[in-house]
Amino acid sequence: DIQMTQSPSSMSASVGDRVTITCRASQGINRWLAWYQQKPGKAPKLLIYGASTLESGVPSRFSGSGSGTDFTLTISSLQPEDFATYYCQQGIGIPRTFGQGTRLEIK
């Protein structure tokens, strides 16, 4: 299985901050990487696919980059509605695997 490791596991930040979350794959996955946002009691929501393509309707303050094994999700200016848990997911191998999540909390 391809292991996906996110860092940090949790972090606190303030509204307006720039935040970066990283995801590392245990083997190369080209750009087959997606990012999701999940709020308590809700299903994950697709934010970014193909490592850097923004899903329709997702605010442009979200961006993704990377290829191979190392990827980042950046939120350029945190908004109150962005406090949630974020997951990466690889889409090249079976089984599909997710990172363990990064919980983003209000400072």
Place this chain on the structure above:
Amino acid sequence: QVHLQESGPGLVKPSETLSLTCTVSGDSTSSRSYRWAWIRQSPGTGLEWIGEIYYDGTTDYNPSLKSRLIISLDTSKNEFSLRLTSVTAADTAVFFCARHYGNNYDYWGQGILVTVS
């Protein structure tokens, strides 16, 4: 607007079979563009991909569950189903169904909590 809705019992006894159905609206499970997936989430293991099915019935399963798992498709009802046999407390989770497009999951059901006890 694509909508997925999970249904099934919220409580299953140990050693019995967990059965869930996902009803799809706003899209067709017979479309060749998508796969239809099951994903679960528990506090201890995070998000775990269970498996998925293509319009022609082709399946991919998580090897860790493959011996206990069947995913099936009923295009006439526009739904797909999950059967997981010989469940234990470790199978307690929120189960999501989702549409798989381009190697990611773009539409999800709201999730259903299944407790094994």
